[in-house]
Amino acid sequence: MSPLHLSDDLCLDYLSSELSVEETKSLEDHLSECLQCRQSVGEYRTILRSGLSLIPDEAGDDLTLDSVPWSIQKGEKRLYAAIETQAGTRGPSEHVRDKTNPPRWTSEARLANFFLPSNLRVQLASAASLILAAVLGMYIYGIGLKRGREQSQVVEQSKSDNAPWRAHLESLGHERDQLESSLRDRELVIAGLRAQLKEQRKQNEALQATFLAADHEAREQTEEASAERNTLVRKVEDEQGLLAATQKKLDALEQAKASDAVRVTSLENQIHFMSQLLKDKDSTIDEQQRFLASDRDIRDLMGARDLYIAEVSDVGGNGKRKKPYGRVFYTRGKSLIFYAYDLDQEPGVRNASTFQAWGLRGPDRNTALNLGVMYVDNTTNKRWVLRFDNPEALKKINAVFVTVEPSGTSPAPRGKQVLFAYLGEEPNHP
Incomplete structure (x- = not known):
């Protein structure tokens, strides 16, 4: 295959499916990259669809007794008659052959049976059928090629008329290629985002599991803390009751203490006053005793x-x-x-x-x-x-x-x- 552009024969072989699998794949890879070769293959495909599709009808119209040097119908009848005589069966052509001349076909069959061996007659009949089919095909191909060239001229004429459309088509193709490239890039980005999303979902599931476990543990701890808090609240209430009772007793004692302090102060004042009186009396008594002792000493001394x-x-x-x-x-x-x-x-x-x-x-x-x-x-x-x-x-x-x-x-x-x-x-x- 040429590395530049495809030849006409290679385009026709590709459209008629006569290439191998490897050649077909290589040619399709080249067509995906080469715009000119794609256009050539498209033109040949248009010719085959618009031109050769009309060949059977047109060829049937041109096949007359004057244009063909022998009678196609007679040749066909003779071929089937020889085959039927040799095989002892009736062919499908018996339903369409002319029944007005049976002696002629019978004598011809007998003559063929007399001069030719049985196996050679069968081979000749087969060869005649092949030759007839080949001649008919070549004739039809010639007519089709002629019609195809005329149609190709029509297509060439339409090419010049469709040049703006082709330019617009090329622009659209280029834009499509860009969109496809952008789409591939976006698909890569989407694939990466999908992988990232999958990983994030895994992480989210792990975090969700951790959160649920932590939430469960927190709920249990909250319940335990609530029970402990209720116990502490009851204890605090009991302690507050005891504190209130103690405070009440303390207030009573403070009040009694204040009263006692006033009483003590009064008693201290009285004690101080009495002590001072007692001290004065003791001093007086001591002095009197000294005086008495002195007087006694003096009396003793004087006497x-x-x-x-x-x-x-x-x-x-x-x-x-x-x-x-x-x-x-x-x-x-x-x-x-x-x-x-x-x-x-x-x-x-x-x-x-x-x-x-x-x-x-x-x-x-x-x-x-x-x-x-x-x-x-x-x-x-x-x-x-x-x-x-x-x-x-x-x-x-x-x-x-x-x-x-x-x-x-x-x-x-x-x-x-x-x-x-x-x-x-x-x-x-x-």
Whole structure:
């Protein structure tokens, strides 16, 4: 097959279906790509349909005794007669042959049977039929070819008249090809979209299943949470009831507490007032008891024998008496009462200092006997007092003095001496 265009013979062979399957497929592939070859095949198809379809009628009209050098009907009758004589059967032509000349056909048949063998006669009859058919076909083909050429001229004439239509047809064909290409592209896109849609449907189904499972689980969790919430609500209501009752009790207690606080404040005021009164009375009683003790001591001292009373004081360089000062009541071998006044007026004395009394037993101060600590006897008069009633100890001492101990009591005199009284004098009372 030519790679450019089809030949006329190849077009006729294609239209008459005389090509093989492979050749037919190859030619159709070429026709799908070549517009000129498609037009040529279309023209031949038009010729065959419009021209050769009229050949049988026209050929029948032209087949006369004058145009054919022999009688076709006679030849046919002779052929069928020979076949019937040999085969012993009657052919279908017996119904149409002329019955007016039976002796002639009978003699001809006998002559053929006499001179020719039986098998040769059959072969000759068949060959005659083939020759007759071939001659008739060639004649008809010649007439048809003539008519076809005339029709082809008519078609060529119509080609020039249909040129605009062919151009429009080519434009429509080109547009159809473009539409087919676009359609193929769209089909590819549609196929891709269908695949994508299928995948999305799968994903959607998976998501739907997941959603249903999650929804079911969420419903179960919601039911459980609702049950727990109802339980908690009941508990909260119970707790709120208890809280309200407790709050009511608390309010009552707060109110009672407020009343009690007012009562306590009133009682505290009364207690403070009574305590102050009691304190004042205690002070008065203590003072009275001290006065009584002093009075008793004074009565005892005033009635005692061998009583020595001495005034004790320090004298400065200017001849004036210095503070502090004191008074000693000494009953030899029995008791000693030492009153001191204004001890806190001594320079260098702190509030935390201790005033301690000592009994001197010789010239060495460090061997002095500890008589005790002096305490405040009368705050108003700023009076300190020391009472000592150990007769055995009093027999050993001959003087008494007071020291200021800044660190509390001391086993031996360490601080500053402020007062001193000698006890070796003779009693001066009564």
